[in-house]
Amino acid sequence: MDNDIIEKKNWLQRNLKWFLPVVIVVLFLGSALFSTASDAQMGGYATALNDDALFQDALKQAQQNAEVTKVFGTLEPIDQLAIIESNVEYSDNNNVVNLSVRVKGTQAKGRMDVTATKANNAWQYNSIKIRIKDPEQQIVVVP
Numbered sequence: 001m002d003n004d005i006i007e008k009k010n011w012l013q014r015n016l017k018w019f020l021p022v023v024i025v026v027l028f029l030g031s032a033l034f035s036t037a038s039d040a041q042m043g044g045y046a047t048a049l050n051d052d053a054l055f056q057d058a059l060k061q062a063q064q065n066a067e068v069t070k071v072f073g074t075l076e077p078i079d080q081l082a083i084i085e086s087n088v089e090y091s092d093n094n095n096v097v098n099l100s101v102r103v104k105g106t107q108a109k110g111r112m113d114v115t116a117t118k119a120n121n122a123w124q125y126n127s128i129k130i131r132i133k134d135p136e137q138q139i140v141v142v143p
Contacts (some may be wrong), residue, residue, distance in 0.1 A: 054123050055101060058117045062103070062130055065141045071132065073139070074099025097120065108132055 012019065036086045055078045062068050063075050078101055086101035095118040103112045110132035128141040 038075060040126060047065065054097065054099075054114075054116065057123060058112065058116070058125060058128050059103070061128055062112060062141045067139050068105075068130055070140065071108055071137070072103070072110070072130070073107035075103055078103065097123075103130060123135045 006061050033122075059075055059078055066073070082102050086099055088097065088099045096116070097118075098115050100113045102109050103110055110130050113127070113129045113131065114125060115127040116125045118124075125142045127143065129138055131138040132139065
């Protein structure tokens with residue numbers, strides 16, 4: 001007669017056959033749920049990438065502000081990577097936009113917050129503000 005010790009399998013070893021597929025299905029469904037929620041936001045980024053004038057015109061107005069020039073120096077053009085990293089929210093059939101994009105100057109860097117409305121295929125800026133962290137400061141370009 002054998003006197004071998006019988007080892008008991010732990011819970012994961014006994015239930016791996018059904019546990020692993022369930023975890024995979026739950027992760028897949030979760031990612032599908034979150035991706036549909038962000039589809040509208042992805043459309044906003046695509047619209048923003050195609051509407052370069054929205055960012056560049058706001059940047060021009062900011063560059064004309066004496067306080068912005070004093071703090072930032074000359075502002076660099078906003079590149080497409082900055083647009084992709086930005087927060088963009090379109091509403092009213094893409095005629096109203098709220099966005100926050102990083103800006104960089106020769107002396108400092110910060111974020112530009114813009115609220116604009118499209119009328120006759122041109123953007124009218126309701127608000128342009130530039131903020132920096134260190135020292136914490138906000139410059140109002142368009143009130």
